[in-house]
Amino acid sequence: MGSLLKSRDNLVVLKIGGSVITKKEDDTPEINRPNLNRIADEIGKVMSNRPEIKLIIIHGAGPFGHLYAKRYDLQLGLQSDRQIKGIGVTHRWMEWLNHEVVKTLQKNGVKAMPFQPSAGGIMSDGKLVQFPLNVVEKFLDLGLVIVSHGDVLLDNRTGIGILSGDHLAPYLAYNLRANRLILGTDVDGVFTADPKKDPNAKLVKDITPNTLEGLKIGGSNSTDVTGGMARKISELVGLADKGVASEIINIAKPGRLYKALMGDRMQGTLIHKA
């Protein structure tokens, strides 16, 4: 633990939104290769320029998770025997995506290590109550980049549940005392309205626990099984209150992830204590 406490200023948790690295073609999940290659290239350059960074990457599942989780109603908890088969099937699709992400990162010089949340994690009513944090910590101390993902997890109350990357990333950032949590999405940040529908929508450059209440949030691009933008913001404000600032940035735009990891915190929406 000692070495990580010393170096917590260098610990960054990066969430890569599933929508950025995946796509759906004729109802079949596909990887968005140009985006994945570019993002892996940007991360590779950062890790070679700033080897002192300890990095945890959590990627969403996009259709790889959602299609199968919905097919087997896994978000409802355990209700019928039909769902049991779906746990392994859904996990396998997410793992396949993880495998491709890890391989692409490794090709770009990143010392990537896959990490299966369901092999050590347990939830209770959708919140993580067990996770092998000491294993994550030791891999980081060795210099590996942890690459984990949303997953189907055991749940003490509902039998099974969906662990969203949007829950796992803040959980790790908080419990491992990360200095920064970067949420990479395909939108520029948090807007006052949906920018795709409302020309007056404005980017909110920063949010604090004090400014949250007066804020009207729109522009959620998320209608997935794991909840939308408003819930995310509320969780992140709570996290900022506990000392972990976060940023929502558009990593579908080339160069932004690289700049963010190199230190620029002002590209999207910064959620901080004040």
Place this chain on the structure above:
Amino acid sequence: MGSLLKSRDNLVVLKIGGSVITKKEDDTPEINRPNLNRIADEIGKVMSNRPEIKLIIIHGAGPFGHLYAKRYDLQLGLQSDRQIKGIGVTHRWMEWLNHEVVKTLQKNGVKAMPFQPSAGGIMSDGKLVQFPLNVVEKFLDLGLVIVSHGDVLLDNRTGIGILSGDHLAPYLAYNLRANRLILGTDVDGVFTADPKKDPNAKLVKDITPNTLEGLKIGGSNSTDVTGGMARKISELVGLADKGVASEIINIAKPGRLYKALMGDRMQGTLIHKA
């Protein structure tokens, strides 16, 4: 825990030797598809005939693990920075094999759930000292078949180490109070000499702690990074002494795995307390 204690008579740990389901072609690891398909078919038929069985499958890595573990000298523990990259690369190859095993089992109706040992396990001098047994137990209770494998693990003393499937399988069998441990290999069992070289080599039908000392063991087909047959037998005799009997059978021969899982314990070498 209660439900598992009740049903421990039905818990079987099956090790599938890497040599059975993999092969090497021009120094490249390949899957032995005919063997894998047949084994998955036999397991699928058993699980449909005997749904009360709780099954943990541990497969070896064959060249998928050994080629890369050796390339990065992972069996030596952590000695140089060059090895760090190799941890993730080696794990990724083993995971790819695991993915194919799981997919094949699922196609044959088995409710297979992949399980990454390195995501929750820690060793000390090559022995497991941490493993999320409660997660394994809960998945089994849901009716899933755990499919895990040899892996590269953190080691408290050597930094990193190789977790052999031949260590993981007995570890799980003992700690989860399995009724049977079946070691599926490509030889008929333990012989008095190498049957490929010595025409007088005899199959040893059973071994107990009392008969071990007088036994001359030959026929190890194992020169891998994780140790040979003599060490395996010695571990298994120790396990039998603690109450978990094991069998070494030839699952490269069609039908033997099916018969073993259906209850036949006399096909190869039985290692028991007496």
